[in-house]
Amino acid sequence: MDTDLASRIASHPDYIALKARRSRFGWTLAVLMLxxxxxxxxxxxxxxxxxxxRLGEGVMTVGMPVGLAVIVFTVLITVxxxxxxxREFDALSERIARSVxx
Amino acid sequence: xxxxxxPAKAALAALALLAVAAGAHAAGADLGQTQKQATNWTAIGMxxxxxxxxxxxxxxxxxxxxxxxxxxTAGGGITGFQNxxxxxxxxxxxxxxxxxxxxxxxxxxxGLIYSIGFLVGWPVVTFLLAERLxxxxxxxxxxxxxxxxxxxxxRVFAASGTLVVVAFYLIAQMVGAGQLIKLLFGLExxxxxxxxxxxxxxxxxxxxxxxxxxxxxxxxxxxLGGATFMALMVLWKFGFSPEAMFAEAVxxxxxxxxxxxxxxxxxxxxxxxIMGPGGFVKDPISAISFGMALMFGTAGLPHILMRFxxxxxxxxxxKSVGWATTWIAYFYILTFIIGFGAIAFVLTNPxxxxxxxxxxxxxxxxxxxxxNAVGGNVFLGFISAVAFATILAVVAGLTxxxxxxxxxxxxxxxxxxxxxxxxSELGVSRVTTVALGIVAVALGIAFEKQNIAFMVxxxxxxxxxxxxxxxxxxxxxxxxxxxxxxxxxFLGLISSVVLxxxxxxxxxxxxxxxxxxxLFPYTSPALFSMTLGFVGIWLFSLLDSSxxxxxxxxxxxxxxxxxxxxxxxxGASGH
Numbered sequence: 001m002d003t004d005l006a007s008r009i010a011s012h013p014d015y016i017a018l019k020a021r022r023s024r025f026g027w028t029l030a031v032l033m034l035x036x037x038x039x040x041x042x043x044x045x046x047x048x049x050x051x052x053x054r055l056g057e058g059v060m061t062v063g064m065p066v067g068l069a070v071i072v073f074t075v076l077i078t079v080x081x082x083x084x085x086x087r088e089f090d091a092l093s094e095r096i097a098r099s100v101x102x
Numbered sequence: 103x104x105x106x107x108x109p110a111k112a113a114l115a116a117l118a119l120l121a122v123a124a125g126a127h128a129a130g131a132d133l134g135q136t137q138k139q140a141t142n143w144t145a146i147g148m149x150x151x152x153x154x155x156x157x158x159x160x161x162x163x164x165x166x167x168x169x170x171x172x173x174x175t176a177g178g179g180i181t182g183f184q185n186x187x188x189x190x191x192x193x194x195x196x197x198x199x200x201x202x203x204x205x206x207x208x209x210x211x212x213g214l215i216y217s218i219g220f221l222v223g224w225p226v227v228t229f230l231l232a233e234r235l236x237x238x239x240x241x242x243x244x245x246x247x248x249x250x251x252x253x254x255x256x257r258v259f260a261a262s263g264t265l266v267v268v269a270f271y272l273i274a275q276m277v278g279a280g281q282l283i284k285l286l287f288g289l290e291x292x293x294x295x296x297x298x299x300x301x302x303x304x305x306x307x308x309x310x311x312x313x314x315x316x317x318x319x320x321x322x323x324x325x326l327g328g329a330t331f332m333a334l335m336v337l338w339k340f341g342f343s344p345e346a347m348f349a350e351a352v353x354x355x356x357x358x359x360x361x362x363x364x365x366x367x368x369x370x371x372x373x374x375x376i377m378g379p380g381g382f383v384k385d386p387i388s389a390i391s392f393g394m395a396l397m398f399g400t401a402g403l404p405h406i407l408m409r410f411x412x413x414x415x416x417x418x419x420x421k422s423v424g425w426a427t428t429w430i431a432y433f434y435i436l437t438f439i440i441g442f443g444a445i446a447f448v449l450t451n452p453x454x455x456x457x458x459x460x461x462x463x464x465x466x467x468x469x470x471x472x473x474n475a476v477g478g479n480v481f482l483g484f485i486s487a488v489a490f491a492t493i494l495a496v497v498a499g500l501t502x503x504x505x506x507x508x509x510x511x512x513x514x515x516x517x518x519x520x521x522x523x524x525x526s527e528l529g530v531s532r533v534t535t536v537a538l539g540i541v542a543v544a545l546g547i548a549f550e551k552q553n554i555a556f557m558v559x560x561x562x563x564x565x566x567x568x569x570x571x572x573x574x575x576x577x578x579x580x581x582x583x584x585x586x587x588x589x590x591x592f593l594g595l596i597s598s599v600v601l602x603x604x605x606x607x608x609x610x611x612x613x614x615x616x617x618x619x620x621l622f623p624y625t626s627p628a629l630f631s632m633t634l635g636f637v638g639i640w641l642f643s644l645l646d647s648s649x650x651x652x653x654x655x656x657x658x659x660x661x662x663x664x665x666x667x668x669x670x671x672x673g674a675s676g677h
Contacts, residue, residue, distance in 0.1 A: 006660035009667065019666050026229040033229075037222040041393050044215055044379045045386040051211075052378025058345045059352045061377040067214045068435070071221060075431045078225045082424045085233070090417055093667045101669065 009100050018092040025084065029077055040070050141288035144483030145490075149287070152324075152491050153301065159316045163309035170514075170524040173310035173531055174241040174506050175411040180315055182418035186425020189409050191318030192499045193220075193400075193426070194325055194433050196492040197278060197558070202434070203469040206441020207449070210351070210376025213441055217434035219393055223400030224427040228420065231401055234577050234665040235410045236419035242503075243407040243569065244511045247576050250657030251584040252650055253520070256572075257511040259591045263568045264404040264507035266595065267561050268500050269545075271405075272538075274557040275500065276546030279493040285463045286470065286486040292547055299543035302498045306505065306535045311412060314498045321495040324488045326429065329436040332469070332485075335476035336443030351376060351445040358449065376445070391629035392559070398632060399562030402569030405503035416668050437469075444468040447475040501542070505534040556607040559626055563602060567594035567631035575639045577665060580658040583651040586643025594635025601627030 009015050043051060043066075051063030171177050180188070198220065206213030239245040244260030276295055283294030305313045340346040356373025364372060400406065410419045448454050448461070454471040456462050461471065473485035509531035514522035522530075572591040575582040601622045602608055609620040643651070664670050 003660060005669075006663045009663045009669065010659055015663070015667065019662075022666070030226055030229045033222060033225045037218070037393065037397065038390070040218065041215075041389050042386070045389045048379045052375075059349045059374065059377055060345055061211075063211055063378050064344075064348070067211070067218060070218050071431050071435060074218075074221050074225055075428050078228050078424055078427045081225070081229055082420050085420055086417065093416075093669075096667050097669050 005100065009096060012096055012100065014092050014096045014099070018089060018096070022085070022089055025081070029081055033074070033077055036070060036073055040066070142286060142483060142486060144479055145486035146287055148483045148487035149490050152320075152487055156305065156313075156317050156320065159320075160305050160309035160313040163312035163316065166312055167308070167310040170241070170510070170527045170531070172312065173528055174408070174502075174510065176311040176315055178412060178414050180412040182413055182421025183425055184315070184319060185409055185413050185418065185422035187322045187429065188315045188318040188412075189406060189422055189426035190429035190433070191322030191325075191495055192406055192409065193430055194322065194492070195275070195496050196282060196489045198433070199325065199329065199437060199492065200282070200466045200469050200489065202437045203441040203444060203472075204466045206438055207444040207468040208465065209380050210442070211378050212380050214438055215379065217437065219396035220400070221427070221431055221434060223397040224423060224430065226397065227401045228423040228427070230574065231577070232410060232419045232423045233416035235407060236413065236416045237665045237668040237671045238577070238661065239411050241408070241411055241510045242506050243404055243573060244507070247572050247587065249576065250661045251576065251587060251654055254516050255584055255588045257515050259572065259588050260569070261507040261511040263564070263572075263591065263595055264511075265504055266599070267402075267404055267565050267569065268504040268507075270557045270561040270564070272497065272500050272504070272542050273545045273549055274561070275493055275497050276542050277549050277552075279490070279497070280546055280550060282489060282493065285467065286489060291550055295543055295546040298494055298497055299539050299546070301494055302501055303535060303539040305498045306502050307532055311502060314495075314502050315412060317495045317498055321488070321491045322429065325492060326433060328473075328485050328488050329433060329440065331481070332443065332472060332476055333436045333439040336439055336446070336472075339447075347439075347442050347446065348377060351442050354445055354450055385624070387629065388625040391624055392626040394632055395559060395563040395566050395626045395628035398566035398570045398628070400565075402565030402573065403561075404507065404565075404569065405499045407573075408503050408506065415671070440469050440472060443476070444472045448472050451475060497542070501535055501538050504538050505531045508534040552612065556602060556605075556612065559607075560599070560602045563598045563626055563628045563631065564595060566628050567598040567635045568592070571632065571635035571639055575636070577661075580655060581643050582639060583643045583646040583648075583654040585646045585648065585651060586639045586641070589642040590635050590637070590639030593638040594631050597634050598627045598631035601631055
């Protein structure tokens with residue numbers, strides 16, 4: 001890509017919007033994932049009894065649903081990103097491509 | 103393994119799992135200590151069918167593998183869904199299957215902590231790397247890392263990072279394959295290693311990425327199908343009540359502790375310990391460091407990164423990770439159920455135990471015995487064949503990735519300065535494939551009796567400390583320069599290897615130095631080596647006042663525009 005085309009795209013309002021939104025969204029979700037995972041690991045490291053306590057009369061403990069929730073959260077957060085990217089980011093990219101590559 | 107519920111031993115088992123992640127290892131000891139089993143003809147027959155089918159696919163793929171692009175990336179013609187399955191296939195090794203289910207059987211909840219560590223890297227790949235990788239790269243992750251930099255130094259670094267990671271991963275897989283096949287099929291160790299090496303060479307040589315991808319997809323479907331059946335059978339036997347399954351497992355573990363001579367109160371406590379965290383996390387630093395290696399290592403594994411170039415555009419790359427994450431998460435939930443099923447149906451069944459009450463064939467046989475318990479001998483054969491197919495597929499992916507680092511990064515870009523024609527580049531990758539295959543077989547045989555427990559965690563730690571920082575910084579930070587990337591990358595690479603060598607797992611367990619003499623006390627070096635990698639890149643880029651440095655920085659804009667929009671991306675049109 002020549003620098004002229006690159007700087008034309010770089011100053012395109014749709015590009016500026018795409019870059020800002022994707023970067024904010026991507027990093028927000030990445031930080032959320034880090035908080036959830038390391039929250040879980042720190043809980044395992046520092047408060048084992050919390051995870052090992054029983055939920056009710058049976059043998060089910062707090063840790064089991066919490067662990068399952070981390071797995072489900074991982075999938076959900078990925079799906080959330082992909083849905084928004086498929087809808088919004090791709091449309092913006094296409095608009096940019098159409099307007100600069102005429 | 104049934105006595106491993108004591109925290110100290112559970113910690114040992116967790117450590118041993120690092121090994122299991124690729125091969126097949128019981129607590130600290132390799133499978134070399136297990137005996138060859140009787141020849142299993144059902145398993146061999148099923149595996150024969152798999153091999154015949156995949157060879158037929160290779161023949162079909164060979165007819166379509168004409169250019170270097172076909173060889174490295176299947177011409178970019180794989181869909182997101184297919185690629186997602188193939189990525190999952192690359193990631194769900196025989197070890198995750200056998201190792202994690204064995205860990206769950208041994209210590210319950212701790213196995214889940216381990217699976218979660220392997221899973222959480224995927225969203226990070228999705229949010230920060232997948233689309234940008236596809237938009238910037240062509241064949242290897244070095245294409246992306248060196249996009250705006252001086253080619254020679256960055257390619258040399260990336261090829262080193264690739265080959266080191268591939269080598270450790272490959273040794274672990276080959277040794278695991280030999281041990282596992284000795285166990286499952288009753289074949290000699292060296293025969294098993296040679297079969298794996300030879301078949302892998304045929305897939306990669308003739309079918310390139312197309313054949314490798316389809317081998318991965320078929321294997322992923324077989325593994326997911328087999329594991330689903332096992333988990334459903336286990337749940338069905340408990341009326342689909344997790345509570346009933348957990349209660350039975352706790353009861354069996356308690357009874358075993360009583361039999362082991364514990365008083366009632368201690369036994370009850372020990373039995374219940376599988377429901378919560380045990381000794382997996384000994385000290386917080388090891389926990390965080392190990393977590394970092396797993397999480398960010400995923401984003402730096404060359405054979406996984408390469409898969410993003412097999413799809414036509416960023417949208418399909420994104421979809422691939424979405425599917426891969428979903429399948430891998432589902433798989434880890436299955437292995438958790440399978441592990442608890444093994445407690446219920448394997449641990450107390452004399453058919454699966456030896457005279458001393460230990461599992462026949464070693465601790466990692468939990469899932470295999472369970473297959474027999476829920477599906478009989480035919481299903482046992484099927485699961486054994488799946489385990490073999492799994493290793494074969496992972497080994498093929500690794501070899502292809504190593505071969506492209508040599509032919510595309512070193513030969514075509516560094517030696518021929520980008521002027522190699524597709525035909526000679528293809529020739530070099532095929533020669534490299536044969537060389538890597540021979541080296542892998544030789545190393546597999548050389549390491550037969552070695553304790554290779556550290557190798558997979560080392561591969562993840564290197565990927566997280568060398569490949570990942572360079573990739574992330576070159577794509578996202580304008581200030582990153584050639585000098586910073588190369589120095590920082592090598593710092594991460596060297597420090598992760600050195601710290602692993604002086605850690606207890608290698609210094610004491612493998613090299614046989616006295617206990618307590620290891621200089622580095624933690625399980626994983628990633629916390630330190632990855633930090634060193636990032637700080638190195640940042641500092642040496644900042645201090646770089648060379649002309650090359652300013653050229654690197656001024657190239658960022660064009661790179662960023664392409665990484666964000668895909669305009670000018672290779673293969674973005676025409677597919």
